[in-house]
Amino acid sequence: MEGTLAYVTDKYSGLQIINVRNPANPTLRDAYNSPGYILGVRVVGSLAYVADYHNGLQIIDVSNPANSTLRGAYATPGEAYDVSVVGSLAYVADGNYGGLQIIDVGNPTNLIWRGEYDTSGGAVNVSVVGSLAYVPDGSSGLQIHRCQQSGQTSPAQRTIRRGMPTA
Incomplete structure (x- = not known):
């Protein structure tokens, strides 16, 4: 959600931008259909950072919610499932073959x-x-990684596996 707009991933139909100002009558503002399957999205300001399963990270300009456009893309080595954005770094959960990618x-x-x-x-x-x-x-299980300013990661002090802490 960003204001009155909901950014919804639809695996086969891409990114849906829906105006939910009136919850009884949501309206589709735009749909950005990527070449792959969009599984995750984070919106920061006027940019939507999209995890596109086969195509990695895509950045979509949503400043005009009726006409979203691709601004940039990065092909990750695995399958992009999810993305988190902090400052100028995007962290992509990249499946079995890519692990955690930092872009x-x-x-x-x-x-x-x-x-x-x-x-x-x-x-x-x-x-x-x-x-x-x-x-x-x-x-x-859950892995926790310490991220450095440069984008490099190192394992944090604990990793949780199946709910049990390990050293």
């Missing part, structure tokens, strides 16, 4: 790879709070 999105038309963490399972979600990236990683 500099400071210039949306020139995205730069900054780092990665090869998770042991399938990274399907990511949430970054402060300097920690929380990555639910399939059968490996």
